[in-house]
Amino acid sequence: MRTCVVCRDKTGKRILTRMVRTENGLMIDPTGKMNGRGAYLCERLACWERAISSDVLGKALRMSLNAEDRERLQQAKPKA
Numbered sequence: 723m724r725t726c727v728v729c730r731d732k733t734g735k736r737i738l739t740r741m742v743r744t745e746n747g748l749m750i751d752p753t754g755k756m757n758g759r760g761a762y763l764c765e766r767l768a769c770w771e772r773a774i775s776s777d778v779l780g781k782a783l784r785m786s787l788n789a790e791d792r793e794r795l796q797q798a799k800p801k802a
C-alpha cells in the first residue's frame with residue numbers, strides 16, 4: 723500500500739504525490755508513471771518540509787538529495 727514516507731499515513735484518504743529517483747536526480751512524478759524507484763509524500767505541507775530538511779525521502783529512495791533535488795521539492799510543495 724502507498725504511504726507517505728514522512729507521516730506513514732495508511733488511511734489512503736490523503737492525496738499522495740510520487741517522487742522518483744532518476745539518473746538526473748529526484749523528480750516529481752504527478753502522473754505516477756515514470757520509471758524508477760518511487761516514494762510518496764502526502765499533501766500536508768509539514769511532510770514536504772520535513773522531506774526537504776531531513777534525509778527521510780533520500781533514504782526511502784536510496785539516494786542522497788542534493789541542493790537541486792531539494793529545490794525541486796520546494797517548488798512542488800503544497801501551498802500553505
Ligand SMILES: [Zn+2]
Nearest residue numbers: 726729764769
Ligand atoms: Zn505525510
